[in-house]
Amino acid sequence: MDLNFERGDANSPRGHALVYFRDTANPDTVSATYLILLPVSVDLQKYVPPFLAGQLPMGGEADLSAFAFPPAPEPVESYEFLVSVAEARGDDLIFAGSKPLADAANMMGVIGEILSEYGDRYRIGAPSSPALGESSGAATAVPGQPEFTVDDVMYAMMSEADQLGELTKLTGRLRFAAEGGDHDTAGEATAHMRAIAAHVADNRNIDLLIDAALDKTEVGGKLAQLYLERAYALYREDYLRVKALDEGIDRVRS
Template sequence: MDLTFDRGDQQNPRGHALLYFRVDTEPDLVYATYVVTLPVKSDLTKYVPPFLASHLGSLPLSDLSAFAMPPVPEAVGSYSELERLSQLRGDDLVYGGNMFSFDLPRMMETATEAVQAYSSLCSDALTMTGTPVEGAAAALADELGQIQESAPPSAEGPAPEPAEEPDDSYNVNEVLFSFMSESDKLAELSRLLGRLRFAVDGSDQATADEVGQEITVLARHLPEDFRIGDLLHVARDNSQKSSELAKLYIDRCFRLSAGDAGAAKELENQILLLRAQD
């Protein structure tokens, strides 16, 4: 499959891209998904129970190096919105061609082919530049050179220290969370809380801070009345009271998501009573 890079360099892809398709009969829409190539290959067979593996089709569980989320491209408002997002986030913007929006299996197949093509370009770029570390260094040097060429001449005096590079992993999470359903977000929240509690119990502050940041990003994609901030606050404390509060908060989130306002109100009352205890 031939890919067209509207933004980014086909010879040196970034490893994460907004991939979009067009439909001839729907000229006002574009269908998009988000592609991520992993710097470390994953063996998912270690995490997927055997009885579930057969339901995952041809997904390369033992050698997963790239994926698209969602697996079937979703309709988005306009091309200009994708262009804006790619510029803000520093993603490649890649056109995968035309497709038929009514044929979901074919849409998934086309997206998979595009992911494989993009992953191959990433692999080829690393091969051309030597080792992955050398490739990353070359890409960084190229970006720095472009910045220096475009920067205006500075007045005499010491150059300011470069700003710390932002962590792109949270930007990737922003996109992934935006594609998730609310139930999937709550499932991810439960998983992250488990990691956070494990880190807190083990006095692993670095991991606790990292997971806390992920939960903060996820909270931006959930309703405010879920009170994820309050949940995160009590989850950082390993006392028995905080543990019980965390369970009540997460249960309340699931009740609100299910539309069970009565049960959510009862849980809110339990939270208030428990908080009032010394």
């Protein structure tokens, strides 16, 4: 990804940056977000209300060491304003190009990619420093510890209804990409679906949904639709419908 560091060193980022875009529909419009790479680990489970705790992934500490806020760029008064703020705060200032800023969902994905690259550059530029989110006494990553991105946080805070709605859109995108041989889009959609899968119950069988969506055959399309309907039926606690769908899945697979 092409990141133009107008302030700061691209090979040694500071760990906090203003990232701005211009709107392809109106180049005079400037929108921005703020990237932060935390020097300490944060256990999200300490701060999430109990009724949301179940939305966090199980099997490890919910650690957030890098994030962008707002998750999609918001309009700012001017480019000059960003320059003055970056200078006053000592921030990196990064121009990330012209984008269709009205597409908030797409821009959240773009921000996630930028955050990942910024974090990689930070780690490469400071090899003698502790890894991002680690204490000075633990300079190596803990095997199996989850790594969180902006998308992870967004999906964790969604209701299951919203998660299933997102899965429905991603399934359609994945089917279209798989049938058309668009490996990049298929890989991106698969990654988003796996990220959502980490925040829903295992019995939703999202892995099987992904496998079916990647299958270009008519059987794959039917199975993908059935797995989606099954996930919705489980969410609604319509167990008679779940039983009927399980039988339908068995018939299609036989």
